[in-house]
Amino acid sequence: MSATPLLEHLRGLIRAGGPLTVEHYMEVALWHPQWGYYATHSPVGARGDFVTAPEISQVFGELIGLWLADLWQRSGAPDPVIVCELGPGKGTLMADLLRAAATVPAFRRAIRVHLVEASTTLRAVQADALHAATPTWHESLMTVPANPLLLVANEFLDALPIRQFKCQADGWHERCVGLDARGDLTFVHGPKLSVENLAAWPAGSVAEHRPAARTLARDLGRRLAQHGGAALFIDYGYFPPAPGDTLQAVVRHQRHAPLRDPGAADLTAHVDFADFTAAAAAAGARTWGPISQARFLKALGIDVRVRRLAAGKDAQQQAQIESGCRRLLDETQMGTLFKALALTGRDAPTPAGFD
Ligand SMILES: C[S@@+](CC[C@H](N)C(=O)[O-])C[C@H]1O[C@@H](n2cnc3c(N)ncnc32)[C@H](O)[C@@H]1O
Numbered sequence: 001m002s003a004t005p006l007l008e009h010l011r012g013l014i015r016a017g018g019p020l021t022v023e024h025y026m027e028v029a030l031w032h033p034q035w036g037y038y039a040t041h042s043p044v045g046a047r048g049d050f051v052t053a054p055e056i057s058q059v060f061g062e063l064i065g066l067w068l069a070d071l072w073q074r075s076g077a078p079d080p081v082i083v084c085e086l087g088p089g090k091g092t093l094m095a096d097l098l099r100a101a102a103t104v105p106a107f108r109r110a111i112r113v114h115l116v117e118a119s120t121t122l123r124a125v126q127a128d129a130l131h132a133a134t135p136t137w138h139e140s141l142m143t144v145p146a147n148p149l150l151l152v153a154n155e156f157l158d159a160l161p162i163r164q165f166k167c168q169a170d171g172w173h174e175r176c177v178g179l180d181a182r183g184d185l186t187f188v189h190g191p192k193l194s195v196e197n198l199a200a201w202p203a204g205s206v207a208e209h210r211p212a213a214r215t216l217a218r219d220l221g222r223r224l225a226q227h228g229g230a231a232l233f234i235d236y237g238y239f240p241p242a243p244g245d246t247l248q249a250v251v252r253h254q255r256h257a258p259l260r261d262p263g264a265a266d267l268t269a270h271v272d273f274a275d276f277t278a279a280a281a282a283a284g285a286r287t288w289g290p291i292s293q294a295r296f297l298k299a300l301g302i303d304v305r306v307r308r309l310a311a312g313k314d315a316q317q318q319a320q321i322e323s324g325c326r327r328l329l330d331e332t333q334m335g336t337l338f339k340a341l342a343l344t345g346r347d348a349p350t351p352a353g354f355d
Pocket of ligand 1: 038053054086090154
């Protein structure tokens with residue numbers, strides 16, 4: 001491992017305080033204010049490290065905009081209404097959904113755009129992409145005003161740090177990041193856990209918890225129960241719960257070892273949809289799904305929309321539009337692994353695609 005300043009910083013933390021939890025490692029590697037991944041990279045897009053659905057096809061954001069417009073109309077058309085995005089990346093999803101929302105002018109007029117974004121680099125990109133929508137930025141959902149809320153989040157939950165636990169012969173241990181004899185980062189067994197509510201997976205299993213996602217689900221569940229509205233999460237993950245180490249790193253669209261090059265690689269892990277849904281439901285929200293991304297987008301009419309977008313374009317553009325659509329729907333690509341989950345207040349109508 002070449003000794004970057006962030007690696008030296010991590011070594012110092014481990015030498016001073018012992019191995020770090022995986023959660024702490026992810027927080028430092030992603031969010032260190034000077035050397036963390038999000039402080040030093042603009043990761044999304046063909047020239048970044050990974051490509052997301054809104055960057056693949058404008059149809060993705062447009063269908064979500066129509067989904068929101070339909071729900072807004074059937075929920076009594078509250079005016080004003082907050083449209084909030086968690087982790088907006090380059091602002092593409094919000095730009096596409098607002099363009100589609102404008103087909104219902106009263107909805108577009110009622111919208112106040114709020115963005116929850118922790119990366120200052122990406123806030124600058126979003127400010128460029130969305131200046132006409134005059135967004136308000138937040139560090140977290142806590143400061144978003146308590147009005148009726150329509151919230152979207154694509155590939156946000158997978159970026160929140162996870163804790164990992166390994167089932168040993170004597171019980172569950174926290175999985176931690178320590179140093180080997182050469183001073184390289186390596187996974188080590190942390191302390192045995194006395195009070196953890198972990199399922200009875202076989203010995204050797206790895207289980208994962210995402211405390212920040214639980215807190216978000218609880219806060220959002222309370223807010224939707226009290227003030228009404230809906231939230232749509234699209235992410236990759238599993239349902240029902242399953243054991244397994246899903247921590248992964250990506251550099252320039254290639255898989256990378258998660259402990260190699262901290263600060264230079266994006267780190268994510270699969271979303272446990274059952275856990276997130278249970279926390280939101282316990283806080284008072286109604287939960288819908290998860291269903292596969294392919295099923296969700298097909299229910300919203302992606303085939304018709306893609307045909308309309310391709311009409312009149314030249315052969316190369318048509319091929320590009322169609323291949324983007326296939327990437328979103330194909331079960332070997334994003335169609336099945338990615339899932340859509342909706343949360344609503346108790347009195348909200350059934351969100352389109354979830355009946
Ligand atoms: C994987 S990118 C997804 C970007 C975008 N939603 C898309 O689909 O292209 C994750 C986004 O969430 C933001 N993010 C990650 N963790 C965050 C946190 N704890 N608070 C606020 N924003 C966060 C990142 O800066 C980035 O904008």
